[in-house]
Amino acid sequence: MARVPVGYRLRECRRKRGITQAALAAEIGISASYLNLIEHGKREVAGRLLNRLAAALDLDLADLTGAEASRLVQDLTEISADPLVQDLGIDQAGAQEIVGRQPEWGRALVRLHRSYHRASALSEMLSDRLTHDATLLQASHELLTRMTSVRSFAEILSEHDELDPGRRRRFTALLAEESGKLGAIAKALFERLSDFGDSGRPSTPAEEVDDFIIDRQNYFPELEGAAEKIGHTRGGLAAWLAHRHGVSVVPASFDHAAPRGLYDRDARLFHAPAAMAPSTLRFQLARIAIMLEDTGTIRSLAEDPRLTTQEARERAVGALYSYGAGALLFPYDAFREAAERVRYDVDSLAGLFGGSIEQICHRLVTLRRPEAEGVPFAFMRVDPAGNISKRFSLPALQLPRYGGACPLWPVYGALRNPGSVLTQRVRLPDGREFLFIARVTTKPAAAFGAPAETHSILIACDAAAARRVVYGDATAGPPLETGINCHLCPRPGCPQRAFPSILAAQAGP
Amino acid sequence: MRPLVLIAEDEPYIVESLTFLIERAGLEVSVARDGALALQAIRNLRPAAVILDIMLPEESGLEVLRHVKGNPVLRATPILVLTARGQENDRRMALALGADAFVTKPFSNRDVVEQTLALVGRSDRPAQGPPR
Numbered sequence: 001m002a003r004v005p006v007g008y009r010l011r012e013c014r015r016k017r018g019i020t021q022a023a024l025a026a027e028i029g030i031s032a033s034y035l036n037l038i039e040h041g042k043r044e045v046a047g048r049l050l051n052r053l054a055a056a057l058d059l060d061l062a063d064l065t066g067a068e069a070s071r072l073v074q075d076l077t078e079i080s081a082d083p084l085v086q087d088l089g090i091d092q093a094g095a096q097e098i099v100g101r102q103p104e105w106g107r108a109l110v111r112l113h114r115s116y117h118r119a120s121a122l123s124e125m126l127s128d129r130l131t132h133d134a135t136l137l138q139a140s141h142e143l144l145t146r147m148t149s150v151r152s153f154a155e156i157l158s159e160h161d162e163l164d165p166g167r168r169r170r171f172t173a174l175l176a177e178e179s180g181k182l183g184a185i186a187k188a189l190f191e192r193l194s195d196f197g198d199s200g201r202p203s204t205p206a207e208e209v210d211d212f213i214i215d216r217q218n219y220f221p222e223l224e225g226a227a228e229k230i231g232h233t234r235g236g237l238a239a240w241l242a243h244r245h246g247v248s249v250v251p252a253s254f255d256h257a258a259p260r261g262l263y264d265r266d267a268r269l270f271h272a273p274a275a276m277a278p279s280t281l282r283f284q285l286a287r288i289a290i291m292l293e294d295t296g297t298i299r300s301l302a303e304d305p306r307l308t309t310q311e312a313r314e315r316a317v318g319a320l321y322s323y324g325a326g327a328l329l330f331p332y333d334a335f336r337e338a339a340e341r342v343r344y345d346v347d348s349l350a351g352l353f354g355g356s357i358e359q360i361c362h363r364l365v366t367l368r369r370p371e372a373e374g375v376p377f378a379f380m381r382v383d384p385a386g387n388i389s390k391r392f393s394l395p396a397l398q399l400p401r402y403g404g405a406c407p408l409w410p411v412y413g414a415l416r417n418p419g420s421v422l423t424q425r426v427r428l429p430d431g432r433e434f435l436f437i438a439r440v441t442t443k444p445a446a447a448f449g450a451p452a453e454t455h456s457i458l459i460a461c462d463a464a465a466a467r468r469v470v471y472g473d474a475t476a477g478p479p480l481e482t483g484i485n486c487h488l489c490p491r492p493g494c495p496q497r498a499f500p501s502i503l504a505a506q507a508g509p
Numbered sequence: 510m511r512p513l514v515l516i517a518e519d520e521p522y523i524v525e526s527l528t529f530l531i532e533r534a535g536l537e538v539s540v541a542r543d544g545a546l547a548l549q550a551i552r553n554l555r556p557a558a559v560i561l562d563i564m565l566p567e568e569s570g571l572e573v574l575r576h577v578k579g580n581p582v583l584r585a586t587p588i589l590v591l592t593a594r595g596q597e598n599d600r601r602m603a604l605a606l607g608a609d610a611f612v613t614k615p616f617s618n619r620d621v622v623e624q625t626l627a628l629v630g631r632s633d634r635p636a637q638g639p640p641r
Contacts, residue, residue, distance in 0.1 A: 145614070
């Protein structure tokens with residue numbers, strides 16, 4: 001499992017700034033030899049000492065604790081599980097060293113791998129399209145026809161020296177004409193194919209937004225500040241929006257089209273479906289409030305270099321509006337204080353703050369304010385088909401980016417037990433233990449015949465924090481031995497194994 | 510008289526190159542530009558072999574093949590089917606319908622000529638023109 005190479009990062013930062021080990025050690029009040037041990041990963045570093053080191057090197061703490069670094073290590077480890085490179089015998093531990101010493105090479109590898117994945121998916125999709133798309137079928141027929149005549153005339157010209165000059169001229173002219181057509185068809189075909197996907201991007205907009213949020217440790221002080229500035233909305237959000245921004249809530253007449261309602265910016269109308277849960281309505285109104293009160297902070301946050309396309313930036317803006325809505329409905333200090341008091345009981349918090357289960361779980365993940373941190377939670381959301389549609393990792397618990405997670409995780413079991421909260425202590429192959437809490441949430445269908453929305457939600461915290469969490473009380477007995485996913489799990493004899501493990505394959509004598 | 514080969518193909522330039530090649534190989538050529546005309550020509554001219562493109566207008570190459578191989582009188586006519594690369598289904602279907610040989614576009618001239626000559630050699634039709 002990915003271990004954060006803090007020492008390597010420290011050493012690199014110190015060297016880049018031209019500070020000697022002795023000088024840095026003296027500045028923060030430890031011995032040079034101790035610093036040396038830290039830098040070589042022989043001693044763990046955390047807490048105040050880490051804060052002092054970060055301050056001395058003028059570093060963002062997130063940079064040092066390596067939220068991005070441990071994500072990179074996990075991504076690289078997953079890449080080494082790809083069948084394409086499995087025969088190379090890649091040393092898993094090397095991922096940490098690459099990230100510690102040459103993070104840009106790590107980023108390059110991840111970017112290339114994502115690009116390769118997208119290209120593979122695109123080619124599969126295109127081959128599917130080629131066999132079903134009438135336009136493509138016609139174009140490929142044209143292409144083959146021209147290629148056939150070009151090849152045939154070219155062979156005739158090269159193999160039949162006895163051709164009379166008139167015929168030679170005719171065939172040469174036909175060859176030129178058909179070659180010209182071939183070029184035009186190929187161009188048209190490529191243009192048509194490029195409509196199906198922009199294969200030049202290294203990752204999907206959703207992946208970029210995930211990276212952006214995870215690298216910020218799911219905490220945006222700017223948005224917490226903006227939400228606090230709005231503060232308590234006297235008389236409720238709907239009344240506040242009407243009074244301050246002239247926004248009205250009207251019943252929607254197109255439930256099927258927009259289950260979360262639709263905000264008409266120009267008319268300042270929010271069309272709310274009749275079947276919308278009160279918690280969802282409140283959340284949507286809070287998003288509108290954040291959007292209308294924002295003075296450019298959110299747009300400037302979305303200018304982050306990790307977001308490389310307009311689509312990714314738009315998506316990030318949407319995610320940040322939702323973050324702001326959570327901050328507005330569940331104010332940081334009050335929410336964290338209540339969470340500690342009820343020991344992170346999601347149902348109690350939902351009752352206290354009037355939020356949905358998913359909103360509450362989401363907000364728990366963002367309680368990462370330095371000096372006022374809640375229990376750090378990872379978060380994952382899967383649909384009944386197993387697709388992961390939201391994921392926030394912890395540095396020590398990096399959720400899989402490609403494919404599904406370990407099938408033994410309760411997030412899947414919960415789908416078989418809707419209505420129950422499943423709690424499970426799990427031990428990962430590296431020995432780290434976590435408390436997993438999973439449950440199914442269902443948003444009702446907007447109308448008869450419309451599909452309901454079902455997800456299974458997992459939150460997970462370090463087992464060391466389990467006693468601060470009410471769900472920790474429910475777990476007795478030894479932890480369940482699991483992995484992150486099959487590729488990264490060496491456990492033999494697992495009945496749910498879907499793919500061979502690269503770790504098992506590497507285990508030598 | 511030289512054995513007759515029917516070229517059933519709607520692309521004029523492919524017809525032109527095939528005609529040149531087949532004539533150079535010492536055979537007679539007749540051309541049909543669509544499936545319906547091809548069927549008519551097979552019935553009337555009784556060629557020694559047919560080069561049949563699978564993507565023909567009116568009646569597709571597969572339809573022509575189905576008619577010919579389902580007809581006790583015409584069944585023995587050897588048919589070389591021109592398929593396109595990647596259209597494996599067409600190839601399987603043609604095989605099931607009784608095609609005698611395949612060449613994949615873009616083909617090599619030598620392939621087409623050799624296969625056609627082999628089919629003409631196998632043909633039980635006398636080396637002569639249509640029945641009188």
